[in-house]
Amino acid sequence: MSDALTLYSYWRSSAAYRVRIGLNLKGLDCKIQPVHLVRDGGEQRADGYRALNPQQLVPTLLHGERRITQSMAILEYIDECWPKPALLPTDARGRARVRALSQLVACDIHPLNNLRVLQYLKRELGTEQPAIDEWMRHWMREGFSAMQAMLADSTETGAFCHGESPTMADCCLIPQLFNARRFDLDLSAYPELIRIEANALALPAFERARPENQPDAE
Structure with missing residues (x-):
């Protein structure tokens, strides 16, 4: 096989x-x-x-x-x-923290910003595009505010979301920041997120994964 x-x-x-x-x-x-x-x-x-x-x-x-x-x-x-x-730490407490940060994005922000949700708002509920864009920004602000506090308040935060190497949490954060910029969200209130993003995007693994570097990019 x-x-x-x-x-x-x-x-x-x-x-x-x-x-x-x-x-x-x-x-x-x-x-x-x-x-x-x-x-x-x-x-x-x-x-x-x-x-x-x-x-x-x-x-x-x-x-x-x-x-x-x-x-x-x-x-x-x-x-x-x-x-x-490793994308997850070796200790149970560290794994729980990384999963919590990851799921903050993947389970709380992303599902409300998903394409099929936006299409339903527009096609089925008749929501105008400016209101849809504000819907996107609202849920990102909610999630980013919590993530900023969680990262700023922990000694386990390092160059990345957890320590000095990228984890699953960074894999989740960086794409969500890309989405935030697509929808013109002001990110100035989230300095920890922006600092971690800069460290991540300096790595080839993150650079190669960027949307504009994909074979189907438009």
């Missing part, structure tokens, strides 16, 4: 972006298979992709014949399959 890796990704998907970072940090060779989330009503809704991922979301990772969905599950999967460099 082949152990080749294929990531079904969309260049501007923050969930796919966080997985690309994780794969790069591990130094893994992975084929990127673009799935355009807008063209022709969304390629994720086509029968072929729906058979691969019934949720009709990206990312999906293929590892040989194994199929893994959900970005957080994928990140933990690759961390267990390729333990070094």
Whole structure:
């Protein structure tokens, strides 16, 4: 059985972006298979992709014949399959902290900012674009304010969200900051987030994962 890796990704998907970072940090060779989330009503809704991922979301990772969905599950999967460099700390307390920071983004901010939510607001509820943009900014402000406090208040914060090496929390934070800039969110109230982002983007693994560096970037 082949152990080749294929990531079904969309260049501007923050969930796919966080997985690309994780794969790069591990130094893994992975084929990127673009799935355009807008063209022709969304390629994720086509029968072929729906058979691969019934949720009709990206990312999906293929590892040989194994199929893994959900970005957080994928990140933990690759961390267990390729333990070094680690995306989670070795101690239980550290792992809990990194998971909490990661889920603040992946479970509290991102689902409310997801493309299908925005499309529902516009198409089904008739919400105008300026109100949708403010919806996005509101939930990012809520999450970023909490994350700024959690990072600033902890001696475990280092050059990155936890210590001196990138973890799963950084994989989640950096794509969300990309989204924040897309929607013109003022980030001046979050100096810890901006400091960590600068450290992360100085690393090749984060640079290669950036949306504008993807094969399907528009």
